[in-house]
Structure formats: structure tokens, C-alpha cells
Amino acid sequence: YQSEMSDLKELGELGFGTSGHVFKMLHVPSQEVIAVKQMRRSGNPEENKRIAMDLEVVLKSHDCPYIVQCLGCFITDSEVWICMELMSTCFDKLLKRLSTSIPEPVIGKVTLATVRALHYLKENHDVIHRDVKPSNILLDNRGNVKLCDFGISGHLVNSKANTKNAGCTAYLAPERINPPDPRKPDYDIRADVWSLGITLLELATGSFPYPGCNSDFEVLSRVLQDEPPSLPATANFSQEFRDFTQACLSKDYKVRPKYKKLLEHPFLRRYMEENVDVASWYAHVMPTTPSPIHRANETGPAVA
Numbered sequence: 001y002q003s004e005m006s007d008l009k010e011l012g013e014l015g016f017g018t019s020g021h022v023f024k025m026l027h028v029p030s031q032e033v034i035a036v037k038q039m040r041r042s043g044n045p046e047e048n049k050r051i052a053m054d055l056e057v058v059l060k061s062h063d064c065p066y067i068v069q070c071l072g073c074f075i076t077d078s079e080v081w082i083c084m085e086l087m088s089t090c091f092d093k094l095l096k097r098l099s100t101s102i103p104e105p106v107i108g109k110v111t112l113a114t115v116r117a118l119h120y121l122k123e124n125h126d127v128i129h130r131d132v133k134p135s136n137i138l139l140d141n142r143g144n145v146k147l148c149d150f151g152i153s154g155h156l157v158n159s160k161a162n163t164k165n166a167g168c169t170a171y172l173a174p175e176r177i178n179p180p181d182p183r184k185p186d187y188d189i190r191a192d193v194w195s196l197g198i199t200l201l202e203l204a205t206g207s208f209p210y211p212g213c214n215s216d217f218e219v220l221s222r223v224l225q226d227e228p229p230s231l232p233a234t235a236n237f238s239q240e241f242r243d244f245t246q247a248c249l250s251k252d253y254k255v256r257p258k259y260k261k262l263l264e265h266p267f268l269r270r271y272m273e274e275n276v277d278v279a280s281w282y283a284h285v286m287p288t289t290p291s292p293i294h295r296a297n298e299t300g301p302a303v304a
């Protein structure tokens with residue numbers, strides 16, 4: 001219903017990134033607690049484009065259960081606020097707070113939701129996400145996994161993206177780092193499949209798969225030069241999971257699978273069938289989640 005910005009009371013910070021801060025806020029009239037992404041309109045055209053894209057994608061994805069839902073927005077001369085359903089955490093924060101790694105069945109459900117969200121964006125809106133990484137994958141307390149952050153998403157033309165608009169360098173696919181013709185970028189959704197592969201290794205091992213790099217340049221060089229990273233041979237992962245991550249991390253994007261093929265992969269097939277109680281797992285590993293008011297004031301590393 002009709003609401004005003006003054007109906008919202010700030011309860012603490014949930015996160016921040018390149019485009020703005022996300023706050024936990026109480027909608028006083030309904031007593032509902034929501035998440036609000038607040039972005040300043042500086043007048044910078046690049047930034048305006050990010051805000052417009054973020055809003056556009058989130059608004060038109062209202063029918064996808066794997067994408068964070070928008071409840072409404074406020075647009076003033078100086079700010080844009082996107083009001084969203086409140087989620088519990090993102091996987092980046094979760095990894096930092098966990099003392100154990102994330103079990104494979106939970107990763108299976110995360111992968112399934114993320115692939116379905118990306119496939120939905122491509123099939124229904126011809127949109128490529130371009131910033132797939134743990135901090136843009138959210139989890140709620142019922143165990144639902146949803147994709148967020150569409151600031152640098154892009155429209156596909158004939159299934160190809162044609163702008164340089166880069167996501168987080170650490171997750172960039174080889175064909176985006178070193179395009180055949182640097183003046184004319186030309187890549188497709190398989191660039192996001194690579195980023196998903198890197199994300200999965202990070203979730204499974206708890207650390208970024210190119211360790212010891214001191215700069216973006218070092219990471220980018222290693223992505224281009226090294227064999228693609230893989231799950232550690234010694235750890236107890238299923239063959240299906242190993243095979244799935246290996247396929248996502250094919251350096252040659254022409255052999256890297258697209259979403260339809262990924263959705264037919266035995267690893268995802270298994271998690272379409274199998275029940276995994278992600279909510280109970282989360283409640284178990286995060287038994288004393290402090291309130292966001294405390295989280296915002298935290299200084300030292302958090303221990304669950």
C-alpha cells in the first residue's frame with residue numbers, strides 16, 4: 001500500500017557494496033521488517049545506469065522464486081531506495097562466520113537455485129547477471145536461496161553481451177579478461193557459468209581458489225595462464241559435484257555448458273529430487289546469530 005520514507009525506521013546495516021548500503025528497516029505501519037538498499041544519485045551517468053538496471057531487473061523478476069523480491073521503491077532527487085524482502089545472510093558473510101565448510105548437499109541446493117535464477121533471467125528477460133559471487137547469493141531463515149544485485153547486469157543482443165561493464169575481477173571468466181577483439185566485447189551467459197564455478201569452489205573449500213595473489217592483476221594472469229582450479233582431490237566430494245564444477249570451469253567457453261545442460265547434469269538432478277533441510281543446517285551452524293544492530297557495530301572477526 002501507499003507508504004512514505006518516513007514510515008521506515010532503521011534497525012542496522014545488513015551490508016554494502018559498490019552501489020550502496022543495505023539496511024534492515026522496520027516499516028512502522030505494518031510492523032514488518034524489511035531490507036532497504038539505499039543508493040545515492042550523484043548524477044554520474046555510470047552510477048545512474050547501475051541504479052536503473054538494478055531496479056529494472058528486480059522489478060521484472062517478481063515471478064521468480066530464486067530472485068530476491070522487491071516490495072516497492074522510493075525515488076527522490078538525491079536517492080533511490082529499493083525495499084526488499086529481508087534475507088538472513090549472504091554466502092560471503094556466511095563463509096566468514098562459519099568455522100566449518102558448507103556441506104555438499106547445501107551447496108547442491110544453492111547451485112540449483114542460482115542456476116535457475118540465471119536461467120530465468122536469460123530465458124525471460126534476455127539479461128546476463130555478470131556479478132555472480134558469494135556476496136550476491138542470499139539465504140533466508142526458511143532455507144530459501146535467492147540471487148540479488150543486478151547493478152551491472154546487462155541486456156543481451158542476439159544472446160551476446162557487448163559492453164565491457166566488468167563485475168568483480170576475481171570471478172571474471174577467461175574470455176572476459178582476454179577477449180578475442182578487445183575493442184568489441186562479445187561473450188555470453190557462459191561467462192556467468194565460470195563465475196558460478198569459482199563461487200562453488202569457494203563455498204566447498206572455504207577459500208578463494210587462487211590463493212596467495214596480492215593484486216587483481218595477479219589473479220587475472222593466473223586465470224589466463226593456469227589450469228582451471230578444481231575441488232581438492234583429497235576431500236570427500238561426490239564425483240558428480242567434481243564433474244559439475246569442472247564443466248563450469250572449462251577455460252574455453254565454447255565447451256562450457258549453458259544452463260539447460262547444467263540443469264540436466266546429475267549433480268543438479270540429484271538436488272531436484274533430494275530434500276535438504278537448509279534452514280535447519282543454518283540454524284544449527286548459526287545458533288546465536290546476533291541482531292544486526294550488534295553486527296553493524298562489530299569490529300573484530302565474528303565467531304559463531
Ligand code: ADP
Binds near residue numbers: 019037085089
Ligand atoms: P552492492 O551492489 O552494493 O554489492 P548488494 O545488492 O549486493 O549491493 O547488497 C550488498 C550486501 O547487502 C549483500 O552482499 C548482502 O550481504 C546484503 N543484502 C542485500 N540485499 C539483502 C536482503 N534483501 N536481505 C538481507 N541482506 C541483504
Ligand code: MG
Binds near residue numbers: 149
Ligand atoms: Mg553485491
